[in-house]
Amino acid sequence: MDINIVGGGPGGLFISYLIKKRFPQWTVRVFEQNDAGATYGWGVVFSDVALSFLQKSDPAFFQRFTADHVHSDYMEIVHRGVHVPIHGNRFSRVARIALLQFLHVECRSAGVELLFNTRVDDLRALRQADLVVVADGVNSRIRTQHAQAFKPSFVQRRNKFAWYGTRKLFHAVSLIFRETEFGVFIAHSYQYSDQMSTFLIETDPETWARAGLGEMNDADSRIFCEKVFADDLDGNGLLSNKSTWFEALTVKNENWHHENMVLIGDALRSVHFSLGSGTRMAMEDSIALHEGLCAHTTDLAAAFGHFEASRRTASDRFQQAAAKSLDWYENVGDKRHLDPIAFTYDYMRRTGRVTHDDLRKRDPEFVRQYELLYGEAVN
Incomplete structure (x- = not known):
């Protein structure tokens, strides 16, 4: 053939x-x-x-x-500056x-x-x-x-994205939610080599417009994002590779x-x-x-x-x-009031395919913390 x-x-x-x-x-x-x-x-x-x-x-x-x-055995959600690890999730x-x-x-x-x-x-x-x-x-x-x-x-989905890299090494697959005066910015980040991590940034179009990102060139946009995630990057910059915003x-x-x-x-x-x-x-x-x-x-x-x-x-x-x-993700602004544990729990169950029992099997300690605050959830 x-x-x-x-x-x-x-x-x-x-x-x-x-x-x-x-x-x-x-x-x-x-x-x-x-x-x-x-x-x-x-x-x-x-x-x-x-x-x-x-x-x-x-x-x-x-x-x-x-x-x-590069392997890791957990992910983490960062909300209000609090890092919440979720174990039982192995990544390569x-x-x-x-x-x-x-x-x-x-x-x-x-x-x-x-x-x-x-x-x-x-x-x-x-x-x-x-x-x-x-x-x-x-x-x-x-x-x-x-x-x-x-x-x-x-x-065509509504949120805006830009792919960046960084030399800050995120061992866990990390989802970072940062609130600003303009709205919420989200980073999807993970280490993929001994020197580099992916740092994909996401935000809704209203936040993107209020921040003036539509009027910025690539360099100014990158600098703006570095400032939003300064606490997470620990002094490392963002690296661009045709990192223009897209939907x-x-x-x-x-x-x-x-x-x-x-x-x-x-x-x-x-x-x-x-x-x-x-x-x-x-x-x-x-x-x-x-x-x-x-x-x-x-x-x-x-x-x-x-x-x-x-x-x-x-x-x-x-x-x-x-x-x-x-x-x-497009409606994450509605979740901003949740405390870090409830926010993480809501995120993990967002597709309807992960039950309370599934989470318990993955990470019993996280579910124990959730149940101490909110009681046992219905699957």
Whole structure:
């Protein structure tokens, strides 16, 4: 089989590796518009639950994949300057560029052809292959060109975001809520190497406008955010990498495949940063599509059917939970009156998927503190 993959992110690279490893006689090419060393963003974080799919699918690859990750066994919520740890939450973090470079090596060792600095604007030549995997991200040009077939829908969320990095090392996955004269600013922060942390800042559009961020250039915006989170950064600055403000775009597609094309990763569906890694979803898509191809090597329609049957329900559930998480963040101003323990409890249960008993199993000491203040909650 001859396979073209559009997009050299984690999803596109991982599916190419899986296919070429299982079918070395097949031709697998990845077309990536950027240079091999280009990356926009800082770190990638996985929960242990999120990585369990990878360990189950390919234990040897999992060991190589996580060998250089930064690990922690708890997260923390910072509200009113009080740090509230939540244990029973294990996380694995890695620099995005390190993740991509690792996948480049794995792909090349399997015999995948990687074509960088190759922008695909016209799909007609690529579609002469037997299979085209569309993995070109949330703003997929291929999906846009074939919108009538895939029938995508979009929801533009209201909060503003800016991706920064910092040399302050946040060992725990930390969610920091800072109240200012303009409103609430939120930082999603976590260490991803021995020198760097991600520091994603979020705020509602009204707070963003009152602070004058719409009139600031990138440098002034970065300096403003450093002042908001000065107590958390401990004298460290924020580092920019095209760190312009943006709004989250939720994408879903009515149809997941068309003729010999199939969508995976953010081109297929997007989720909010607070709930789950888009990288995790893309890699789970890759495993499911690979399993479909293994089961139906001569029947592409059946392989696509297997992929969709395996992923559609889980994908819909995840997006529903992500929407609830987005709602919580967009209305966090309504939670400002809560004390740090109640605020953290409310955050942990924001999607409706975590019960009081679930929290007790994860961190009995935190639940004990909550129950001392408020009594035992109803699941």
